[in-house]
Amino acid sequence: MRIGLITPDPGHPLLAAATALLTSSGGHRVEVLDPAAAPDGTPADVYLLKSRTPRALALARELESRGARVVNSAAATGRCQDRTAMARDALRAGLPFAPTRSYASGAELALGEAASAGPVVVKSRHSRKGDVVVRLDSASRIRDFAAGAAHEPYVVQDFVRNPGWDHKLWAVGPHLFAAVRRSELSPHAPGGGPVPLAELPPAWPALVRRVGEVFGLDVYGVDVIDGGGGDALIIDVNAFPGIRNQPGAPDALAEFALRAGREALR
Numbered sequence: 142m143r144i145g146l147i148t149p150d151p152g153h154p155l156l157a158a159a160t161a162l163l164t165s166s167g168g169h170r171v172e173v174l175d176p177a178a179a180p181d182g183t184p185a186d187v188y189l190l191k192s193r194t195p196r197a198l199a200l201a202r203e204l205e206s207r208g209a210r211v212v213n214s215a216a217a218t219g220r221c222q223d224r225t226a227m228a229r230d231a232l233r234a235g236l237p238f239a240p241t242r243s244y245a246s247g248a249e250l251a252l253g254e255a256a257s258a259g260p261v262v263v264k265s266r267h268s269r270k271g272d273v274v275v276r277l278d279s280a281s282r283i284r285d286f287a288a289g290a291a292h293e294p295y296v297v298q299d300f301v302r303n304p305g306w307d308h309k310l311w312a313v314g315p316h317l318f319a320a321v322r323r324s325e326l327s328p329h330a331p332g333g334g335p336v337p338l339a340e341l342p343p344a345w346p347a348l349v350r351r352v353g354e355v356f357g358l359d360v361y362g363v364d365v366i367d368g369g370g371g372d373a374l375i376i377d378v379n380a381f382p383g384i385r386n387q388p389g390a391p392d393a394l395a396e397f398a399l400r401a402g403r404e405a406l407r
Contacts, residue, residue: 142169143169143171143185143186143402144163144170144186144187144189144399144402145171145172145174145185145187145189145204146160146171146172146174146189146191147188147190147191147192147197147201147204148173148174148189148192148197149176149192149194149197150191151173153191153383154383154385155383155384155385155390155391156189158391159391159392159394159395159398161391162391162392163398163399169399172185174188176192176194176196176200177196178200179200180200180203180207184204184208184209185402186210186406187209187211187212187398188201188210188211188212189360189381190211190212190213190215190218190381191381193222193268193269193380198215198218198219201214201215201218202215210401210404210405212359212381212398212401213357213358213359213360213361213380213381214357217356217357217358217380220356221356221358221361221380222268223266224241224266224267224268224296224377225243225266225294225296227356227377227378228240230355231355231375231378234351236351236352236375237348237368237372237373237374237375238374238375238376239298239301239374239376240299241298242254242296242297243295243296244294244295246292246293246295247286247287247288247289247290247291247292247295250283250286250290250297251284251287251288254280254297255283256280257279257280257283258279258280259277259278259279259283259300260300261276261277261297261298261300262274262276262297262298262299262300262376263275264295264296264297265294265295265296266293266294267293267294268379273291273295298376301366301368303366303367306323306333307321307322307365307366307376308321308336308345308364308365308367308373309321309322309362309363309365310346310349310362310363310364311361311362311363311384311387312349312359312360312363313359313360313384313393313394313397314360314393314396314400314401315397316389316397317346318335318384318390319335319337319345320334320386320387321333321334321336334386335386335388342367342371342373344373345373348365348373356378356380358378359397360380360381360394361378361380361382362384363375363377363378364377364378364379
């Protein structure tokens, strides 16, 4: 089977390990596509889209128009880049997503949050590498941020008190993985690591599955904080995250790629 990787970084640990499994044990062919390149020749049986750049999405859409199966689809991947749309779609679907306020610029944010007593979390509206994610604890901090902010749209979520780490929940097809990670908003919180699924609140695995259904994702991550008593509050959804240091994740990705390729050939 031919599997294409749409990525600028085929050496990423998850992709590299899955590639080794596919090529060494199954004899499958893995081809890397530079997101900046145009598709050439006969499409592969399935493509894994691990890039969120406009060029990568355009390449994925072109391959889809030629009948190729892309995981995740260009539409689903793009949907996860707009945090305003993400919050709207999640809340419409009844998911426990953090209420999100949107502003066209830092100046509008300062006006809209002028009466805020904080703390709040400010994020770039459009998710990308190196985007803004910052906690601001008062109206004066919000004004200071806005004064120096890059001219771009932002979203604001009320900060929810928590122990200082996020739960990272990942799905790779039918397989689930979990970990706790030190929150970037709480740099002094205790370190984290993998978490057995049996130790999660019972409703959380089903919640992850529901997120995949709502957003049309097959390989994805859900960032969750415990809102109290094991009640999940979703703060972000990511298409095709790195899933680092999770035993079994490369095997799950290789298995899912083959399954998706077989389904595409039917």
